[in-house]
Amino acid sequence: MTANPAKLSVVGTNVPRVDSVDKVLGRTKYVADLQLEFAGLLHAAILRSPHAHARIVALDTSRAERLPGVRAVITGKDCPKHLATITQRILAQDEVIWAGEGVAVVAAETPEIAADAIELIEVQYEELPSVLDAETAALEKPPSIVDRNLGRHPGLAPFTPLAPNVTGSYQLHNGNLEQGFTEADVIVENRFSTGRFSHSQLEPAACIARYEPGGNLTVWTNGQGVHIIKGMLSELFALPGSKIRVITPYQGGSFGNRIRFFHIEALAALLALRTKATVAVTYSRREMYLGSPSGLPVITRIRTGVKRDGTIVAQELDILVDNGASYACLQDGRAAGSGAICVYRQPNISMVTRGVNTNAPWAGAYRGLGSPQVTWAMESQMDILAERLGMSAVDIRLKNILSKGEQNAYGETIESIGAARCVEAVAEAIKIATPSVQEPGPWRRAKGLAVGGKQNTPRGRSEGMVLVHDDGSVEVRFGSDEVGMGAETIMAQIAAEEFGISMKDVRVVRGDSAMTPYDTYSASSFTTYNTGNAIRLACHDAIKAIKRAGAPLLQSSEDDLEVANGRVEIRGVPGSGLRIAELFKPFSPFQDERVTELRKGTPVIGRSVFAPCPAVAWDKKTGRTPRMWNWYQYNACGVEIAVNVETGQVKVVKAALAADMGFPIHPKLCEGQLEGGLAMAIGTSVLEEFLYRDGVMINPSFADYRIPTVSDAPTRSNVTTLFTPDPLPDGPWGAKGVAEGAVLAVGAAIGNAVYNATGARIYDLPLSAERVLAALTAHAESVAS
Amino acid sequence: MNVNSKSPRVSLTLNVNGITRECHVAPTVTLLELLRGELGLTGAKRGCDDGNCGACTVLLDGKAVRCCIMLAPQARDRHVVTIEGLGTPERLHPLQQAFVDYFAAQCGYCTPSMILTAKALLDEQPDAQEEDIRHALHGTICRCTGYVKIVQAIEAARDAMA
Numbered sequence: 001m002t003a004n005p006a007k008l009s010v011v012g013t014n015v016p017r018v019d020s021v022d023k024v025l026g027r028t029k030y031v032a033d034l035q036l037e038f039a040g041l042l043h044a045a046i047l048r049s050p051h052a053h054a055r056i057v058a059l060d061t062s063r064a065e066r067l068p069g070v071r072a073v074i075t076g077k078d079c080p081k082h083l084a085t086i087t088q089r090i091l092a093q094d095e096v097i098w099a100g101e102g103v104a105v106v107a108a109e110t111p112e113i114a115a116d117a118i119e120l121i122e123v124q125y126e127e128l129p130s131v132l133d134a135e136t137a138a139l140e141k142p143p144s145i146v147d148r149n150l151g152r153h154p155g156l157a158p159f160t161p162l163a164p165n166v167t168g169s170y171q172l173h174n175g176n177l178e179q180g181f182t183e184a185d186v187i188v189e190n191r192f193s194t195g196r197f198s199h200s201q202l203e204p205a206a207c208i209a210r211y212e213p214g215g216n217l218t219v220w221t222n223g224q225g226v227h228i229i230k231g232m233l234s235e236l237f238a239l240p241g242s243k244i245r246v247i248t249p250y251q252g253g254s255f256g257n258r259i260r261f262f263h264i265e266a267l268a269a270l271l272a273l274r275t276k277a278t279v280a281v282t283y284s285r286r287e288m289y290l291g292s293p294s295g296l297p298v299i300t301r302i303r304t305g306v307k308r309d310g311t312i313v314a315q316e317l318d319i320l321v322d323n324g325a326s327y328a329c330l331q332d333g334r335a336a337g338s339g340a341i342c343v344y345r346q347p348n349i350s351m352v353t354r355g356v357n358t359n360a361p362w363a364g365a366y367r368g369l370g371s372p373q374v375t376w377a378m379e380s381q382m383d384i385l386a387e388r389l390g391m392s393a394v395d396i397r398l399k400n401i402l403s404k405g406e407q408n409a410y411g412e413t414i415e416s417i418g419a420a421r422c423v424e425a426v427a428e429a430i431k432i433a434t435p436s437v438q439e440p441g442p443w444r445r446a447k448g449l450a451v452g453g454k455q456n457t458p459r460g461r462s463e464g465m466v467l468v469h470d471d472g473s474v475e476v477r478f479g480s481d482e483v484g485m486g487a488e489t490i491m492a493q494i495a496a497e498e499f500g501i502s503m504k505d506v507r508v509v510r511g512d513s514a515m516t517p518y519d520t521y522s523a524s525s526f527t528t529y530n531t532g533n534a535i536r537l538a539c540h541d542a543i544k545a546i547k548r549a550g551a552p553l554l555q556s557s558e559d560d561l562e563v564a565n566g567r568v569e570i571r572g573v574p575g576s577g578l579r580i581a582e583l584f585k586p587f588s589p590f591q592d593e594r595v596t597e598l599r600k601g602t603p604v605i606g607r608s609v610f611a612p613c614p615a616v617a618w619d620k621k622t623g624r625t626p627r628m629w630n631w632y633q634y635n636a637c638g639v640e641i642a643v644n645v646e647t648g649q650v651k652v653v654k655a656a657l658a659a660d661m662g663f664p665i666h667p668k669l670c671e672g673q674l675e676g677g678l679a680m681a682i683g684t685s686v687l688e689e690f691l692y693r694d695g696v697m698i699n700p701s702f703a704d705y706r707i708p709t710v711s712d713a714p715t716r717s718n719v720t721t722l723f724t725p726d727p728l729p730d731g732p733w734g735a736k737g738v739a740e741g742a743v744l745a746v747g748a749a750i751g752n753a754v755y756n757a758t759g760a761r762i763y764d765l766p767l768s769a770e771r772v773l774a775a776l777t778a779h780a781e782s783v784a785s
Numbered sequence: 786m787n788v789n790s791k792s793p794r795v796s797l798t799l800n801v802n803g804i805t806r807e808c809h810v811a812p813t814v815t816l817l818e819l820l821r822g823e824l825g826l827t828g829a830k831r832g833c834d835d836g837n838c839g840a841c842t843v844l845l846d847g848k849a850v851r852c853c854i855m856l857a858p859q860a861r862d863r864h865v866v867t868i869e870g871l872g873t874p875e876r877l878h879p880l881q882q883a884f885v886d887y888f889a890a891q892c893g894y895c896t897p898s899m900i901l902t903a904k905a906l907l908d909e910q911p912d913a914q915e916e917d918i919r920h921a922l923h924g925t926i927c928r929c930t931g932y933v934k935i936v937q938a939i940e941a942a943r944d945a946m947a
Contacts, residue, residue: 014888016885016886017885017888017890019893020884020885020888020890020893021874021877021885022893023884023890023893023896024868024872024877024880024881024882024884024885024890024896024897024900025828025868025869025871025872025873025874025877025881026827026828026829026867026868026869026871026896026897027828027869028893029827030830030894032827032830032831033821033827036822036825036827199928200928201892201894201928202830202832202838202840202892202894202895202926202927202928203830203832203892203894204831204832250892250893251892252830252892252893252894253891253892253894253928253929255928284834285832285833285834285835285838483892484891484892484893484894484929485891486891668888669888671888671934672888672891672929672930672934675930675931675932675933675934676891676928676929676930676931677931678931679930679931679932680928680931701833701835701837702832702833702835702837702838702926703835703837707926707928709922709923709924709925709926710919710922710923710925710932710935710936711919711923713931713932713933715915715919715936716915716933716936716937719931719933
């Protein structure tokens with residue numbers, strides 16, 4: 001259903017965030033803030049591998065166990081032998097497969113004793129060859145096999161890997177590629193890559209697990225998805241789900257870092273079960289780099305054939321996604337590859353994606369799940385093509401962007417696409433056709449733009465629950481997350497709109513598996529769509545119940561009633577009905593045999609299930625399907641940059657982002673996602689990269705892995721955010737999502753601008769000063785010769 | 786975070802949010818550990834332990850300091866203000882009100898430190914301009930907002946306090 005803004009009073013408006021007063025007062029509790037509440041709390045420390053790949057020859061924990069104050073020491077042999085569906089092995093077994101993998105964990109009476117104890121653990125390693133380079137890892141005979149059981153994990157469907165480290169592959173073939181290249185006037189082939197980068201959310205991973213009499217386990221964590229984590233712990237420790245309660249207080253960011261890979265929850269639970277006590281596991285910033293997931297490095301090779309008028313007639317893609325040291329992970333690169341499919345019309349296409357293991361930290365979900373990395377390649381390629389054809393960056397894109405109702409290369413019919421308007425909006429905002437004004441000195445200025453799309457992953461179900469209390473107030477319960485994006489506010493807005501009440505009459509309960517109905521986690525920008533639709537349907541269910549209760553009392557039919565302003569009334573006759581609170585008078589309505597709804601007791605509960613998409617399936621030979629993903633959000637970025645030709649430093653001076661989020665349920669929260677995404681993507685495009693020596697990361701700190709400060713972001717008046725929404729038919733009021741779109745096109749816009757400023761095309765992210773300077777030097781030499 | 790019970794204790798007196806507190810702590814305890822662990826003031830956050838993220842920022846005699854890299858005894862006889870000392874739900878400090886009004890808090894983890902950093906700036910320089918604000922915020926990291934709404938909120942608070 002799409003929105004008619006004139007009829008909306010809460011949805012589509014900038015109501016205050018429901019969580020902001022506590023946040024500005026410093027009263028919001030995060031997991032680490034709860035530690036004081038637990039008397040006798042034990043603290044954990046983790047011994048991590050110093051080698052990228054090594055055999056554990058001997059492991060002696062006896063000295064650590066004897067240290068006074070140590071309550072438990074656990075190694076791989078103490079861990080469950082089976083794997084839970086969504087968690088890798090939680091400690092190393094016979095081999096360590098990345099520098100940072102956990103080898104042993106200690107629980108002790110103080111953090112200091114725990115830290116001392118892990119130094120007393122003696123491990124003898126025999127170093128093995130390691131591989132960090134994805135292309136080398138993907139060879140038929142790689143120097144290192146990361147997961148020796150790949151394809152043979154108990155409980156997972158067996159398969160024969162294409163190569164020892166290749167975890168999966170997806171292929172898409174449509175049209176006639178050879179014919180397409182024959183028809184092309186210009187063919188361009190390039191290889192692009194992106195580095196390994198970190199979510200670096202400000203709150204480090206933290207978890208507290210409490211063993212309770214009777215074998216119950218309560219877990220407080222900043223991991224995402226209380227019901228998902230509960231399911232994982234139940235599976236891993238063979239505990240009935242009813243004995244496990246998972247609570248996530250407010251979360252200090254995630255960006256994908258705290259979905260899946262729930263090592264910290266598994267370790268805390270294991271220690272609590274072992275010690276029959278309460279145990280806190282808290283990662284240091286260093287451990288966030290060494291022991292928690294990174295983003296996915298992606299190598300994209302593209303060969304594109306275009307007609308003189310810019311029409312793409314042939315596209316050949318080879319996409320290699322670096323999983324890091326994944327274990328029992330079947331990543332096939334399909335999600336990353338979607339970034340190459342969802343924007344442009346590509347009648348003749350062949351795309352092969354692969355996932356590959358390397359001896360680096362496990363890489364996984366990071367804002368965009370690989371799409372931004374592939375967009376970097378696609379959109380650099382588009383500018384290269386435009387220049388060859390003498391076209392503008394805008395024209396070549398508009399020539400090829402898919403229209404609503406058309407089929408993309410998967411065979412999906414596009415229901416909602418605002419990509420062309422995104423491009424036009426940013427081109428106008430940064431005046432792409434007007435050259436930058438140059439100033440004397442080493443800084444060269446220029447502009448660039450790019451556009452991208454991000455699939456929404458069809459995932460599980462979201463349930464909504466809405467309670468109408470006897471004072472007429474409404475309580476919304478949902479099982480997904482509040483990682484900072486404002487999900488609680490969005491859900492409260494939806495309920496306030498549906499009940500025709502103000503925000504102050506809506507309360508939100510979230511983040512507790514014992515209090516909320518099932519949901520997954522906040523990922524793939526789908527919380528507004530998945531959970532929002534569920535809450536909306538639950539509101540409808542509760543409103544129906546109230547009408548059913550009110551109809552006999554008002555001597556009217558349910559269909560003639562409406563619920564608004566805390567009242568149930570005859571439609572169009574204000575003052576005709578009664579306050580919802582009056583339905584809950586102690587006796588009369590409950591005694592009235594006709595008021596069946598109230599005879600179920602109070603509060604009145606509305607419930608719903610929103611399961612957006614059945615399991616997807618595709619033709620195994622062509623990869624085609626009428627439904628691969630749910631929907632796509634689109635985003636374009638235009639920047640003006642300055643590059644210092646003496647140092648290679650790149651600064652983003654001005655930026656415009658245009659987003660197609662379907663419909664902005666809260667415009668200021670959408671703006672916040674765009675502004676935040678811009679800064680984050682400036683980080684991954686210009687500053688951020690894991691650096692290695694001998695297979696070991698050498699910059700695991702905020703001092704050495706530099707994320708953007710305010711000085712790296714453009715000034716307030718130089719950031720423009722624009723909305724170019726195309727409503728989604730089944731989104732709440734047309735809404736899709738916005739969070740991941742914000743980071744899609746920033747990198748390529750910057751890369752294109754750097755080229756426009758200097759004539760040097762750089763194919764690898766990040767555009768660090770060192771890399772830019774090397775490219776400028778090489779370019780100057782090639783021009784000279 | 787627990788205080789190491791094996792170390793000899795030192796005594797110190799300091800004023801926290803207007804109240805004089807007497808504490809006995811291990812000499813290696815940081816001011817952040819003292820505030821969070823002993824005094825239960827959890828508004829100051831731990832983000833990095835090496836002074837690079839600024840999430841632990843508090844005011845020490847009116848100056849913004851990173852208390853994760855400061856030992857508690859260094860605060861002896863000095864005035865500490867944490868976010869808990871700033872406003873109340875009924876009467877937010879103008880900076881807190883502006884952070885609400887301008888949507889400058891997303892996950893909220895850096896919010897106390899951003900507000901205190903801005904307070905130190907505006908107390909010293911009530912007419913601070915955007916450039917001054919950006920300079921003051923340089924050492925305080927936010928991963929969510931891109932800083933745009935934080936700068937806007939501080940400018941609005943400056944105007945409201947003028």
